[in-house]
Amino acid sequence: MTDYKPFSIYDDDEEKKKPVPLPKEMSSKEGDLDLEIEDVPTPDDEKTRLELMKQLGGGSVEPSHDSGPKKSSESLENVPFLQGQSTESVEDRAKALIRKRQDSGKVRDRRKTASIFDKPIEPDKAIRPGKAFWHPLSYRAQAFWFLFPAFGFFGLFYLYPMIQGFQISLTHYSPLGNSIPVGxxxxxxxxxxxxxxxxxxxxxxxxxxxxxxxxxxxxxxxxxxxxxxxxxxxxxxxxxxxxxxxxxxxxxxxxxxxxxxxxxxxxxxxxxxxxxxxxxxxxxxxxxxxxxxxxxxxxxxxxxxxxxxxxxxxxxxxxxxxxxxxxxxxxxxxxxxxxxxxxxxxxxxxxxxxxxxxxxxxxxxxxxxxxxxxxxxxxxxxxxxxxxxxxxxxxxxxxxxxxxxxxxxxxxxxxxxxxxx
Amino acid sequence: MEIFGESLQQKKIKAGPRGLFSHQDRKKKSVKIALVLGTFLLTLGGLLTIAPIVWMILGSFKTPSEIYSVPQNYIPKDFSFSNYGEALRLVSFGRYFLNSLFMCACVVLGQLLISSMAAYSLTKLRVRFAGGILLLFMTSLMVPFEVLVIPLYLIMKFFPFGPGMANVNLINTYWALILPGVFSAFSIVVLKDFYDSIPNEIIYAARIDSCTETRIFFRFILPMTKPIMSILAIFSFVTTWNSFFWPLIVLNNPDYYPLVLGVQRLIDTGEPWNVVMAALVLSTIPSIILLIFFQRTIIRGIAYTGIYG
Structure with a gap:
């Protein structure tokens, strides 16, 4: 059910039929959201998850999703904790919260843009977007400073003159400051x-x-x-x-x-x-x-x-x-x-x-x-x-x-x- | 649309595509006659196009009596350079030329830097509302310059960001010439389209190798975009060099005149046509040299930017 089939350079049927199991450390690693979505739970994982839920004592204990193969790593429809139908465990809620923040843009989705300045998201740590933004090497601050000069020149030499031109047109203008509004x-x-x-x-x-x-x-x-x-x-x-x-x-x-x-x-x-x-x-x-x-x-x-x-x-x-x-x-x-x-x-x-x-x-x-x-x-x-x-x-x-x-x-x-x- | 590195060179090597007429068509007599007529038309048009320029050059060699003779003396009797001497005496061409050059260099460098940074940010740094910001920038293309001229003049007269945030008067300075030309929505749009064709994997690879965005931009993106940068540089250089309306408003001190304005001031004093023609020839030479040296870039640029309108 959960076979990871690498691309084989040999045209060998034996090689293809043989299921290659996921590496242990990869499938069991928790806390990293990317892997969480992309990898596929093994029966062992399912067991540990159910045990964990029992310990935390929240909600029902039914297995939340059947153990069939997943469609793709990109489609999030089948991930139960995103749908809110899942058990109400602390862990799940934390993950749902992170996902929500990622969707709202407060935290970047690491699958889309990877940056070395990002630490892996830890669910139990508070995320402070303000600090991340103003740090000179933070990703979004760089994006901002790259755009800033153009925006400044645009505002000063196009947008502001545009508005001021309209204002001037409504006055009997005098550059000394005593212009009379004439509608x-x-x-x-x-x-x-x-x-x-x-x-x-x-x-x-x-x-x-x-x-x-x-x-x-x-x-x-x-x-x-x-x-x-x-x-x-x-x-x-x-x-x-x-x-x-x-x-x-x-x-x-x-x-x-x-x-x-x-x-x-x-x-x-x-x-x-x-x-x-x-x-x-x-x-x-x-x-x-x-x-x-x-x-x-x-x-x-x-x-x-x-x-x-x-x-x-x-x-x-x-x-x-x-x-x-x-x-x-x-x-x-x-x-x-x-x-x-x-x-x-x-x-x-x-x-x-x-x-x-x-x-x-x-x-x-x-x-x-x-x-x-x-x-x-x-x-x-x-x-x-x-x-x-x-x-x-x-x-x-x-x-x-x-x-x-x-x-x-x-x-x-x-x-x-x-x-x- | 693609003028990225390789495809540019491919275009250079590849012979131009065939036109309307096939090989069979070209053997017909009517087609042959049509082609000869067409070539004649093209030559005639070309002659009409450069005839005024040739006329200007001829006029610059004429003596006053020749230029004011009523059946016009078409070819000057003796080619004397005295008109040029007179023009050079009346106008400080060196100074004006350097003014123009300085203005253009600043505008071109500033514009390229700012536009490419903005385009990089909008395409590759995943700014929020990138599409909206681009649309906002593009609205500046809709505004006629006449609308902006009066407020811009007032901004330059009472520029709010002087030393210590005090108002400074920038009229009759280089700043007034340079600052309004630096932002160009056109370059941002063109560059943005170009950056879209650069694969993101290059940037990801650089990020994994722990490059900062600044370094990625200057080391990878800028060298990669040389062809489009040269096109935009030439275009903004030519438009800045040719600009007349804005310098006319902002300057009245001859020390800061660009070449075009200086020549117009000489003509306004009512010199005879032969001296005027010599001055005009002198003010045209830089543009002609530019065209001859960068003809490939200019022609390619027109073909590339033509689709943007």
Whole structure:
């Protein structure tokens, strides 16, 4: 019934049939919970247990579990003292208490995490979790101190500013300490501020332009890049250049290219004998021009993400489709495109988020532009907060922006959570 | 997902998988034409991508009369370096460069250390509520920087943990540049996923050999995670190097300007375009060098972190 069969390297039936008894000291060792659960009682053990119970004089004396083989060491259903149906002996109660504490997390389950700093649990000793926690070498204290710096920085530079930002938005803020609480006045003001709504509309249009211009070329480029046999590395680096260089040189460079008088774009238009366009000074063109620059900067990055997705596409799919007689078009629309769809979603969410929060490019190229035509939320908040020092109103606008973006941030958050599992 | 040691090297050795076209497809005439057209498209795109950068370099060699001529003079007549001399005279590039380097080094080292410690604790040390803590960290990814900027500015102005727990003004110090960049939920999430793929048996074995957790972390875990660490280091380096909004708010003393901000300040004074272009080229060179030397890591990193969005 209680045979411990070691794995035999010999293909020998005799060897297999022969029961190997448990070592004496292993089966009789008490007090160690792991062994208690894992090992299987021998008839001798059962006898001694019953005797012990008689001596202690608690409850009934029936054998609590039949002597059949146990299912596994992991399943605790068959262990009677955990179920509470067992005899009410002192020993059993102590063990039940320890098990309960282990389940509640006050004492670690030693089967799951072994540490040399743990002494074997002794049932008759009081356990003081407080002391164990604060001892510098205790296991849980180490876990805590490893997490502490990140938690501190998170609290100080994300959580606290978040809360404080909301508080500031409810006041007429003065950094000297005499700020006046004004309730929801700042929010009301923002709702009535036509310029704020214009910035929102501008940001929306900017997002639309950058999606329309920037979402489809990387897919095409990535598919072509995946097909060509030579020069992949060169093209990758070439397309990545704008992504790596800082936004300041890029924006200033494009400011010169878009220059109405001396820019190269108007110079080329002049060669075609077309009238010059005020790319950054015309209200109709300014936002689109900035979107062009924005797309120029991100295309290589997006292309490489698509390219990586294509590289991960298992070639067996194509081969299976070819065996079934699928042509190029069927392969493209039934394998390649569906494979790239999730990436397209992720990248459009990223594009919306970054485009809505754009600041540097607009700040450098137009500073809010002709007649606020390129004023986006970022620049308006900057001007309100650090130009006119109206921190309360700027905070309220930032909070509104957070609210507007909430759906997209939530989508990205859920996506990231899904990926990281 | 797996970029753990061996599989990385395997990827390097293995030729890339085939694409849409099979060998039979490639023999067709239409496919050949399509491939040629595609290559042409790719080349055209590449040329459009680097044309502005080439234009910037050409512009940095032009004389003022050339740069302000109305049918634009495309190629400068003689390549003179006088614009660079002028730019170097106007901007103390060495100082700004070192400022940027110092800022990036501190942010990268701090971020990697703190993130990896947190990720180790969350995955391998069985912290209670580990999932909840990770979710809490990830909420910081949802917050637009515009929301944080004003309170962060106030925190830096009245930083509460000065000597003797007194308020100190950290505006115009390196601290103000470095501290807010150190926590990165993104690195924690990426590292946490990576640590999940490390087998627990390694850590158990080290514990049985009486290693403390600190020692396990520095001796076993950190060396094991070199590939992902290099990716995260490059990424946080580039973002910190390119950051403009936060330094703009926190600094007004030119001694502490990072390179990007210093160049923008020069441009704001209204220099002619040729000097501006020379300054821009000088401020772009470090990034280009970085890309050329670490292209493999950067490209791999984009492929790896792309899935996180």
């Amino acid at each position: 929801w006045d700042n929010y009301q003001r923002a709702f009535q501020d036509s310029l704020f709504w214009q910035t929102v509309v501008n940001a929306l249009f900017f997002t639309l332009f950058s999606l329309a211009l920037g979402l489809w070329p990387p897919i095409l480029l990535a598919i072509v890049l995946n097909e060509i046999s030579r020069g992949k590395g060169l093209f990758k680096v070439l397309y990545l250049l704008p992504f790596v260089i800082p936004a300041i040189p890029a924006a200033n460079l494009w400011k010169w290219i878009f220059d109405e008088g001396f820019g190269v774009l108007n110079s080329i238009l002049g060669l075609l004998s077309l009238p010059p366009v005020g790319w950054l000074t015309d209200q109709r063109w300014a936002l689109i021009s900035i979107a062009v620059m924005f797309v120029w900067k991100n295309t290589g990055w997006f292309m490489l993400i698509y390219f990586a997705a294509l590289q991960n596409l298992p070639e067996e799919l194509y081969e299976a489709a070819e065996l079934d007689g699928a042509g190029i078009r069927k392969k493209a629309f039934n394998i390649t495109v569906p494979h790239l769809m999730p990436i397209l979603w992720i990248l459009s969410i990223i594009q919306v988020l970054t485009a809505f929060q754009i600041f540097t490019e607009v700040f450098v190229m137009t500073k809010g532009g002709p007649m606020h035509a390129t004023e986006v939320i970022g620049t308006y908040i900057y001007k309100t907060a650090f130009g006119t020092m109206d921190l309360g109103y700027a905070s309220a606008m930032a909070m509104l922006m957070f609210g507007i973006l909430f759906i997209f941030t939530m989508a990205r958050f859920l996506q990231m959570k899904q990926t990281s599992r």
